[in-house]
Amino acid sequence: MAASPEETARELLEVTPLVLKEIRAEMRRQTSVELGVPQFRSLNFVDKNQGASLLDVANHLGLTPPSTSRLVDGLLARGLLTRQDHPSDRRRVSLTVTAKGQRILEASRKGTLTYLAAKLEGVEPNDRESIVRAMKMLQPIFANNGKPSGAK
């Protein structure tokens, strides 16, 4: 069977907010951790890209530089990231995840995955595979190509 782009779009518009709302709620429910989704994503990106610049993070998340600066401020204030001068270009900033940041990131990831996995346990394995395949198709389509979401 086939589906039109419009029908597919309709489904995404209906279902995606439901899923993200659960993810967000579960992250905030982890009271010992308390990472919001964008905080989690920033931390995760810097963890995999040690020494990333602010604009690297902004581009990855699809946020404007000021928004990203604020986001990073919060993570710095909580001791989850450090911000150092970039060795060769003094305009730039070099971000790294602290040991505490890694602990928190891991705890948040594990808690959220456990919660989601529990909700998916009742789904047939084949159907789970379909979900995985669908996500893998969507990922490159919606991954950030460098422009902040409000770009002209």
Next chain:
Amino acid sequence: MAASPEETARELLEVTPLVLKEIRAEMRRQTSVELGVPQFRSLNFVDKNQGASLLDVANHLGLTPPSTSRLVDGLLARGLLTRQDHPSDRRRVSLTVTAKGQRILEASRKGTLTYLAAKLEGVEPNDRESIVRAMKMLQPIFANNGKPSGAK
């Protein structure tokens, strides 16, 4: 092939935020319309459930009553909703979408769907069908069961 609950969870956690970010950005980009995602969802719900109470909306969106009250305030202030006394129970409130609200809702929906559909045009029809099926599996799992997302 089969996928574990954990792997499925990992994919959802990675991809869902990307999709929702695009939806949100596109909605805000419609400068003549300017509905955020929760505003869109509220308006959409009341449109299909004329006379809904505040708690009906809150339960559907998975928000607390104060959050919903604020959200509705904004839509009232912009003339997209009306709030009247419920005929038989004077504690309750009866929400309806105005003509302007319906116009805005329709414009926002159409714009967002068109945008998403364009992004999905390059996907194989069969793959789109897979995405639709995945969304239909996820929907009941993540649909609101009446509790606000931060419930104890």
Next chain:
DNA sequence: TATTGTTATACTCTATAACTATA
């Protein structure tokens, strides 16, 4: 001049706590 980042400001989204009014 162009790039990197921050500050100032403002708005939406969301929660908890405390309250009012009605049932």
Next chain:
DNA sequence: TATAGTTATAGAGTATAACAATA
């Protein structure tokens, strides 16, 4: 007492505009 809703307050997330520092 229980239910429906609002107000007060606070914090995260996001944007645009204006700016400073470096290249």
